[in-house]
Amino acid sequence: xxxxxxxxxxxxxxxxxxxxxxxxxxxxxxxxxxxxxxxxxxxxxxxxxxxxxxxxxxxxxxxxxxxxxxxxxxxxxxxxxxxxxxxxxxxxxxxxxxxxxxxxxxxxxxxxxxxxxxxxxxxxxxxxxxxxxxxxxxxxxxxxxxxxxxxxxxxxxxxxxxxxxxxxxxxxxxxxxxxxxxxxxxxxxxxxxxxxxxxxxxxxxxxxxxxxxxxxxxxxxxxxxxxxxxxxxxxxxxxxxxxxxxxxxxxxxxxxxxxxxxxxxxxxxxxxxxxxxxxxxxxxxxxxxxxxxxxxxxxxxxxxxxxxxxxxxxxxxxxxxxxxxxxxxxxxxxxxxxxxxxxxxxxx
Ligand code: CP3
Numbered sequence: 046x047x048x049x050x051x052x053x054x055x056x057x058x059x060x061x062x063x064x065x066x067x068x069x070x071x072x073x074x075x076x077x078x079x080x081x082x083x084x085x086x087x088x089x090x091x092x093x094x095x096x097x098x099x100x101x102x103x104x105x106x107x108x109x110x111x112x113x114x115x116x117x118x119x120x121x122x123x124x125x126x127x128x129x130x131x132x133x134x135x136x137x138x139x140x141x142x143x144x145x146x147x148x149x150x151x152x153x154x155x156x157x158x159x160x161x162x163x164x165x166x167x168x169x170x171x172x173x174x175x176x177x178x179x180x181x182x183x184x185x186x187x188x189x190x191x192x193x194x195x196x197x198x199x200x201x202x203x204x205x206x207x208x209x210x211x212x213x214x215x216x217x218x219x220x221x222x223x224x225x226x227x228x229x230x231x232x233x234x235x236x237x238x239x240x241x242x243x244x245x246x247x248x249x250x251x252x253x254x255x256x257x258x259x260x261x262x263x264x265x266x267x268x269x270x271x272x273x274x275x276x277x278x279x280x281x282x283x284x285x286x287x288x289x290x291x292x293x294x295x296x297x298x299x300x301x302x303x304x305x306x307x308x309x310x311x312x313x314x315x316x317x318x319x320x321x322x323x324x325x326x327x328x329x330x331x332x333x334x335x336x337x338x339x340x341x342x343x344x345x346x347x348x349x350x351x352x353x354x355x356x357x358x359x360x361x362x363x364x365x366x367x368x369x370x371x372x373x374x375x376x377x378x379x380x381x382x383x384x385x386x387x388x389x390x391x392x393x
Pocket of ligand 1: 113117
């Protein structure tokens with residue numbers, strides 16, 4: 046049986062939109078905070094049994110239609126030679142300072158160096174099948190960071206904030222940044238293919254920092270690498286979701302990514318996205334995560350408004366426009382999911 050999630054992604058007729066939340070595992074759940082008392086973040090990410098337990102916590106608490114494997118977009122960096130620490134934001138101890146650092150990046154295979162992610166995905170799939178033996182299956186999602194966003198974290202920022210250091214490098218040394226983006230693309234393609242082969246039903250590419258680029262620069266430093274990764278996954282039959290944050294000015298270009306689904310933040314209205322992104326491509330999003338701090342009525346109203354703003358009744362996955370915020374009231378997160386589950390007709 047195909048999950049509601051995959052059926053919607055493929056454009057089949059669906060009874061209601063599927064729903065999940067970016068960053069649905071994490072600190073707004075007491076059970077996550079309890080595990081963090083015994084294990085640090087990296088241990089949670091790298092121990093398949095723990096990563097699966099954390100990925101299942103929001104499934105038990107909120108019952109969304111998909112489980113995303115627990116990890117971080119920066120974890121593959123270790124296989125390439127970066128040392129990092131999360132406190133809780135990521136800190137790269139040996140960021141790239143010049144072309145020689147890029148040439149010296151390690152060429153380790155994801156199959157040997159990120160095996161724990163693949164094992165965690167297979168285990169998550171088995172656990173979900175055991176938890177829901179007869180019900181509609183939950184989708185398992187893999188993920189990775191998009192090359193531009195990863196480059197933002199891996200390049201030395203000098204004294205700059207907001208990743209201006211990465212943009213300065215793009216201006217001063219385009220051949221070095223091109224080399225870095227190519228190497229990241231090759232690694233991420235293999236990494237996501239491995240996740241698909243391990244049982245992920247779809248994979249999401251996170252481009253959190255796409256929106257700091259103009260459309261012209263996005264087409265040079267981000268889009269070609271995203272297209273390359275997505276093409277590799279498409280050839281293997283792996284469904285893809287591409288999340289670009291703060292990207293209202295990039296809609297036309299996002300439509301050329303080749304992804305099966307474009308995931309939008311709340312600044313772009315779904316109705317304007319529908320005009321640019323064709324009906325053959327699914328849309329995901331895009332409630333402002335801040336609205337989950339309102340009253341139950343506010344959450345219901347905003348969620349219904351979001352669903353009703355769409356013309357389509359398939360190829361849509363309800364989600365937030367960015368990750369769940371840290372102190373989000375859990376009952377409000379649950380209310381968001383339950384309101385989507387009332388379906389189109391109840392919300393029309
Ligand atoms: O539930 C899920 O969605 C799966 C887990 C997941 C995490 N990070 C766990 C995490 C996913 C998919 C990510 C993606 C991620 N990581 C992104 C892209 C999505 C986005 O939010 O834009 C980015 C940019 C990162 C990098 C990162 N990791 C940052 C900026 C931070 C600090 C901010 C924060 O939320 O604290 C992290 C740490 C991190 N990643 C935590 C979690 C649960 C908190 C660490 C902790 O619990 O100590």
